[in-house]
Structure formats: structure tokens, C-alpha cells
Amino acid sequence: MDSYLQKLRDAIASASGGMSTEELKRHPQGKWSAAEVLEHLYLTYTGTIKGCERCLQEGRPLARPPALRDLISTTVVTGFGFMPGGRKAPERSTPRGMVPQEVANAIATTLVAMDEAIARCEARFGKRTKLMDHPILGPLTARQWRKFHWVHGRHHVKQIRRLRKSN
Numbered sequence: 001m002d003s004y005l006q007k008l009r010d011a012i013a014s015a016s017g018g019m020s021t022e023e024l025k026r027h028p029q030g031k032w033s034a035a036e037v038l039e040h041l042y043l044t045y046t047g048t049i050k051g052c053e054r055c056l057q058e059g060r061p062l063a064r065p066p067a068l069r070d071l072i073s074t075t076v077v078t079g080f081g082f083m084p085g086g087r088k089a090p091e092r093s094t095p096r097g098m099v100p101q102e103v104a105n106a107i108a109t110t111l112v113a114m115d116e117a118i119a120r121c122e123a124r125f126g127k128r129t130k131l132m133d134h135p136i137l138g139p140l141t142a143r144q145w146r147k148f149h150w151v152h153g154r155h156h157v158k159q160i161r162r163l164r165k166s167n
Contacts, residue, residue, distance in 0.1 A: 038100075039098045085155075
């Protein structure tokens with residue numbers, strides 16, 4: 001497994017491991033619960049898997065040419081490792097009410113599946129090829145997808161740790 005995704009898997013397990021269903025569901029008014037944060041992450045992983053599968057089925061990368069804004073935002077997140085806060089999640093990655101324990105249990109296997117899907121695209125299209133577009137950052141290479149998920153996941157792991165402490 002890629003080192004970024006291994007660190008991510010370990011961080012999520014450390015932050016959420018052993019939480020009861022009640023702890024996973026508890027949240028401050030107007031904020032996501034730990035279960036919803038995990039579901040959001042799960043949905044981003046399944047979205048990346050689906051995007052990789054589409055690239056492989058079509059036999060070509062699906063990324064558009066990057067705009068200057070894409071290059072700047074990609075550098076901030078995947079270059080500097082900074083995840084700006086305050087942005088609303090895209091609708092496709094907004095929690096829909098999965099069973100808390102099911103999503104908590106599915107995270108690790110979904111991360112492995114995503115790692116494999118990204119690796120297949122990288123092997124087929126090359127390390128420097130922009131594979132597909134992120135809805136906010138724009139076109140990303142396989143390495144940038146892995147780093148994005150690490151930076152994004154690390155941001156949400158901090159939220160889960162805060163929620164856990166408040167329980």
C-alpha cells in the first residue's frame with residue numbers, strides 16, 4: 001500500500017477505533033458526527049475508485065487541461081499539504097446516513113481498493129499523467145490523488161479526535 005494511504009488508514013483507525021455507535025453518532029449542533037465524517041471520507045474514496053475505473057474502461061485519462069487556478073490549489077494541497085477549511089463538501093460526498101459501524105468497518109478495505117485502482121491507472125497511463133479531475137482541485141496525477149486523500153483525511157481525523165474528546 002502507498003505510504004500516504006497507509007498513514008491515512010492508520011490515522012483513521014487510531015482516531016475512530018473503539019468508538020461505540022452512540023459516540024460515532026454524537027455531534028454538536030449543526031456539525032457532522034464522527035460517523036458522518038467517516039461516511040464523507042468513504043464517499044470520496046469510492047468516488048476516486050469509480051473515476052479510476054472509468055479511465056481504465058475508456059482506455060484513457062479523463063482529465064482536462066489544468067487552469068492556473070487548478071495549479072495553485074493543487075500546489076497548496078498536494079505540494080504544501082495544507083487543507084483550507086470552510087469549504088462545503090460536494091454533494092456526491094455529503095453523508096447520506098450510512099449505518100455508523102458499517103461505514104467505520106468499510107473504511108480500511110475501501111482505502112485498499114482505492115490504492116489498487118490508483119496504482120492500476122498509474123501503471124497504465126504513467127506517473128506524470130493527470131488522470132481525472134478533482135471537483136475542486138482540478139486534474140491530478142496518481143501521486144497527487146494519494147497526497148490529496150492523505151491531506152484531506154488528516155483534516156477530518158482532527159475533527160474525529162475533537163468529537164471523541166467531547167463525548
